[in-house]
Amino acid sequence: MRKIEARGQSLERVSAELGDHARSARLRRKQDWFVWGAAGIGLVAGVLLALFLPRVLPGSVDMAVASTGMNADRWNAGISLMQSGSPQSWRNLVDASNLVRANQEVLTACAETAAKAKQGQPCKITVSAPAQQ
Template identity: 35%
Template structure:
């Protein structure tokens, strides 16, 4: 069998007893360590005190004054709200105030509506007056045009009659009627005016006159000789003339 697996009866070794010198030495080490820690703590506390002395504390007086001013304003507003008569009003009082305000508003609306109606009535009346004046002016203008037309027509009639009456009253050798007729027709001479009037009044007679004049012009020598023979014989004589053929105008 293996000897290591078997229990042994060998006693355990006892620790060595510490001597007094060793104990004091170890105590001195611990005291020295504590002194170092205490010195470190003292330096830290001194440093913190120095830093607190160097800290600049801000001046809070302006901020406090502003806060006091705001508090005073809030107090004033709260006092005004507290003293407001609305807080002392009952629901019945509030209802009465609302009813009075509604009645006043309705009265104002009624007055506005009445004013608008009156304005509309005035506008309609003014429009009727304008229309009436326009109709009156239109009638006056129409009457004026009728008067002008009647006056012009009367003037034309009078001018067409009066010159003839005056011309016929003048001496005959002045030939005023003939001159008025020539000027009215627009011909340069009395002969041209008379020819035009005869041609317009009776074209056949005017044609006969023209043919006779043309025949006399063509047979002037023969007719002159016949006239001399008749004057010498003191009686009518035969006269031979030449008549040219002319184209007959179909009616």
């Protein structure tokens, strides 16, 4: 009889341990869902912060964030943004820069003359013919 009682207690102990393991597995599964949910919320919050936080940061910080996001220095990031934002305006800006660069000496002399005369001066510049393609 004692053997049966000992085996019965042993069976009860093993059953309780199995029940504890099953409860523990259910709790772990529930915790896993909470962890995955928190990770998803964190990911969405991080993306939203990366998109909208630079708009409220001081000027130099938002430019640094934009250039970092574009994986370029500020100069090249700005060029890329201007080119994609308004290709024709970018082309006009490049053409104007090239015109000034090609006529730098004439424009400098003309600016000096205007400063001495204290009034606007007409300047004669050279405009190159467009390249034939």
